[in-house]
Amino acid sequence: MDIPYNSTARPDTGLYNAKVGIWLFLASEVMLFGALFSSYILLRVSADPGMWPHGLLNVPLGTLNTFILITSSITAVMGWASLKMNNFAGFKKYQGITILLAITFISIKSYEYWDKFHHYEVHLKNGHVLDAHIEKQEGDTIVFHGYDTADVDATKITHGWQDRQINRHEIEVKKSEIASIDNFGPSHSPFTGIYFVLTGLHALHIIGGIIVMFYIWGPGSIMWRTDPERFTNRAEVAGLYWHFVDLVWIFLFPVLYLT
């Protein structure tokens, strides 16, 4: 059965069906991410004044990832524009670059996650608190690299993050001196919880985008020979989705990394 309005516009909407469909889907996505952003706002305004964590994330890496995603957005547009100009080889090149950039984004994000799972808040029996990474373990001794303070609140206060980043050094601790140790995973604090949920959902969208774009770039590209108009529409719809993923990151980056 032939599905109508796959490549030509419907007279009543003025758009082909997939375009109406993707906009409806993106509208639902706005509500999904909006619900999570509202959870973030709720957690943040409910935190004690000056105690919302800041400086926990790697800002240069976050900035690099923002550049990568913005660049991938423009290469996605260039791919679609190549098809519009009958340049299939150009589409293959730009779509391929978009996929590689998306994979790079996910790789950097994975490294950031890995780092958080190896970043510890250590409470010592003498009342000191460490905000540190484990350098090495030798028998009964653990060598941390990080920040050491006797003031428990100093590891949490918002304005103290520059101090925590500057005053990092090696700290040797005997295992018997440790009262508790907890990494900066999702269960560490409301901040890390919402950070992992928001960026995790965004990362799933990136992975979904990679799968779809790879299909269009690879096995699905056979359609260019049989129905080029419909194939171009597919590339446009995938591009719209990809721009939305970029748009979400444009808000996630300042909200989680910069403020």
Place this chain on the structure above:
Amino acid sequence: MSNNSDSHEVQKQVRSHLRIFVALIVFTLVNFIVSYFMHVDSQTASVVIALGIALVEAFLVAGFMMHLTTERKIVHIVLVFTVFFFTAMMYLILWANRGDNRLGHGVHV
């Protein structure tokens, strides 16, 4: 599939997208420099600056890369509903968290 005027129009769009790409990179860089090197003392000011720049970037992506400024009426209608419900959800959250309604403060009977 495309005639010469189509092709010319697409080339114009590509040039416009490249300018937007440069603008997005510059805005991101400004956001990074302000946040990372300038250490704005006021938390409120840093939030306003960071989100203000993000809003401009979002407008550029949605308006031009996603072609919203020239998109058909039906898409705008869908998005008007989305904006309405999104705003209502945000308002409810802020309302629920104000004064006596603040979540976590228990229910007054």
